[in-house]
Amino acid sequence: MKVVSSIAELRSELAPRRDGGHAVAFVPTMGALHEGHLSLIRAARTAAHIVVVSIFVNPLQFGANEDFDSYPRDEQGDRRAAEETGTDLLFVPQVEEIYPPAAATTVSAGSLGTVLEGEDRPGHFDGVCTVVAKLFNIVAPDVAFFGQKDAQQVAVIRKMVADLNFQVGVEVCPTVREADGLALSSRNRYLSSEERSRATALYEALRSGRDLLLDDADLDTVEKKMWEQLAERGLQPSYARIVDPDTFAPSRKDGRRLLVVAARLGSTRLIDNLLIEE
Amino acid sequence: MKVVSSIAELRSELAPRRDGGHAVAFVPTMGALHEGHLSLIRAARTAAHIVVVSIFVNPLQFGANEDFDSYPRDEQGDRRAAEETGTDLLFVPQVEEIYPPAAATTVSAGSLGTVLEGEDRPGHFDGVCTVVAKLFNIVAPDVAFFGQKDAQQVAVIRKMVADLNFQVGVEVCPTVREADGLALSSRNRYLSSEERSRATALYEALRSGRDLLLDDADLDTVEKKMWEQLAERGLQPSYARIVDPDTFAPSRKDGRRLLVVAARLGSTRLIDNLLIEE
Numbered sequence: 001m002k003v004v005s006s007i008a009e010l011r012s013e014l015a016p017r018r019d020g021g022h023a024v025a026f027v028p029t030m031g032a033l034h035e036g037h038l039s040l041i042r043a044a045r046t047a048a049h050i051v052v053v054s055i056f057v058n059p060l061q062f063g064a065n066e067d068f069d070s071y072p073r074d075e076q077g078d079r080r081a082a083e084e085t086g087t088d089l090l091f092v093p094q095v096e097e098i099y100p101p102a103a104a105t106t107v108s109a110g111s112l113g114t115v116l117e118g119e120d121r122p123g124h125f126d127g128v129c130t131v132v133a134k135l136f137n138i139v140a141p142d143v144a145f146f147g148q149k150d151a152q153q154v155a156v157i158r159k160m161v162a163d164l165n166f167q168v169g170v171e172v173c174p175t176v177r178e179a180d181g182l183a184l185s186s187r188n189r190y191l192s193s194e195e196r197s198r199a200t201a202l203y204e205a206l207r208s209g210r211d212l213l214l215d216d217a218d219l220d221t222v223e224k225k226m227w228e229q230l231a232e233r234g235l236q237p238s239y240a241r242i243v244d245p246d247t248f249a250p251s252r253k254d255g256r257r258l259l260v261v262a263a264r265l266g267s268t269r270l271i272d273n274l275l276i277e278e
Numbered sequence: 279m280k281v282v283s284s285i286a287e288l289r290s291e292l293a294p295r296r297d298g299g300h301a302v303a304f305v306p307t308m309g310a311l312h313e314g315h316l317s318l319i320r321a322a323r324t325a326a327h328i329v330v331v332s333i334f335v336n337p338l339q340f341g342a343n344e345d346f347d348s349y350p351r352d353e354q355g356d357r358r359a360a361e362e363t364g365t366d367l368l369f370v371p372q373v374e375e376i377y378p379p380a381a382a383t384t385v386s387a388g389s390l391g392t393v394l395e396g397e398d399r400p401g402h403f404d405g406v407c408t409v410v411a412k413l414f415n416i417v418a419p420d421v422a423f424f425g426q427k428d429a430q431q432v433a434v435i436r437k438m439v440a441d442l443n444f445q446v447g448v449e450v451c452p453t454v455r456e457a458d459g460l461a462l463s464s465r466n467r468y469l470s471s472e473e474r475s476r477a478t479a480l481y482e483a484l485r486s487g488r489d490l491l492l493d494d495a496d497l498d499t500v501e502k503k504m505w506e507q508l509a510e511r512g513l514q515p516s517y518a519r520i521v522d523p524d525t526f527a528p529s530r531k532d533g534r535r536l537l538v539v540a541a542r543l544g545s546t547r548l549i550d551n552l553l554i555e556e
Contacts, residue, residue: 104388
């Protein structure tokens with residue numbers, strides 16, 4: 001595995017590896033790699049000749065009062081994990097390499113970026129779109145891998161790829177969970193052991209919601225039940241909704257539905273989701 | 279010359295032509311081609327093996343009260359002119375091909391897009407960035423050609439290419455003028471013959487401004503003089519400024535300076551500019 005920190009170096013490392021038309025699979029991450037990320041890298045490894053992983057904690061997708069400064073960073077552990085999982089090129093740019101002081105052009109996710117996560121985190125998805133557009137132009141991958149854990153991010157990126165005509169395949173890998181159901185997240189590291197035990201409420205609420213839905217409960221009832229289940233365990237819900245997995249508009253009763261929840265546990269904000277395909 | 283109207287067809291026509299690493303030069307236009315456009319196509323012809331020209335009147339860069347509906351269209355004349363000038367592929371998409379009904383993702387030019395032209399035409403440069411980003415992703419050119427006539431557009435696109443890491447060279451060709459100095463523009467077709475004779479005031483104001491500057495007049499005096507010269511000929515100036523040609527911030531006295539003017543002549547809005555490099 002080669003580790004590079006500049007765009008120019010990444011491009012010059014990539015060019016000869018592409019010779020003969022070899023495909024490039026790309027996994028953009030913010031580091032603090034866990035099994036969820038590693039499942040993406042393994043999927044990339046089976047998909048293409050060249051696997052590029054980026055680690056960049058993107059300031060543009062954090063709000064002013066969010067956890068950019070404290071976001072977990074573990075460069076040595078990340079390097080080891082990326083290498084063991086089959087990464088060819090690890091791209092670890094500094095902030096100035098991605099955003100020189102005069103940088104101003106941004107990509108806006110549109111209305112999909114302003115609901116749910118986007119409503120709680122104004123500007124978040126514009127920041128995601130901007131950095132992913134940049135990384136797509138820097139890496140020029142044939143295919144890129146994202147986790148279903150961040151379901152709205154997946155929808156936003158699929159939409160950006162379609163709307164801006166990026167020639168990049170978007171592959172989505174299932175959420176990886178702890179034995180008790182908690183979705184893996186770099187932010188789980190923030191939880192005290194007491195909070196950690198209550199964090200299972202997110203997935204439990206989603207499963208209750210799914211069961212009710214499959215029992216033909218109406219959408220309002222299901223959303224209310226999920227919210228209550230989070231609140232009963234002492235979490236502060238941001239939302240508990242049933243949406244269309246592509247548009248994040250309120251779901252109709254049939255077809256593909258996505259249950260999404262977000263809640264605060266102490267100072268930590270966690271999200272989870274469950275897709276129902278019939 | 280092959281004429282295509284769908285993105286898929288354009289890509290499938292382009293792929294085999296690229297074989298062996300042939301470069302692609304791209305000239306995005308809004309049609310109503312004049313000698314200014316043709317100079318771009320000729321420059322593209324000498325720069326690369328494959329020349330792609332697009333004709334697309336981009337609704338996103340027109341304001342609600344602007345001339346999108348009446349913007350001159352001349353498909354037959356444009357085809358003939360593009361072919362005679364050496365175009366290989368002419369891309370003439372319908373609006374729905376570029377903006378399907380649900381399209382939402384946009385590219386924002388940032389602060390450079392909100393001054394001067396951007397102040398008079400809110401959203402204009404975001405519309406320009408969005409369509410050019412899309413066309414760059416559709417055509418994947420090695421180099422793209424733009425006219426100095428639209429100087430702020432040039433600055434915005436250079437900035438977008440740098441900020442979003444597009445791997446596209448940006449080449450800028452000089453403004454083509456009529457014998458009396460009027461910069462060629464598709465919008466000149468709107469002018470009555472009486473307005474046409476007064477339209478030379480833009481270039482005359484720029485030349486007066488340049489002469490004063492080279493005579494060491496201060497910036498305020500020069501800007502005031504250009505404004506007055508436009509007004510004296512019965513034009514309604516929008517701005518008459520001296521700016522940095524990259525940032526469009528107010529210019530300092532030395533180095534590269536760009537004189538920019540915009541004015542209304544009846545219902546037609548015209549722009550022009552003059553670069554001073556010392």
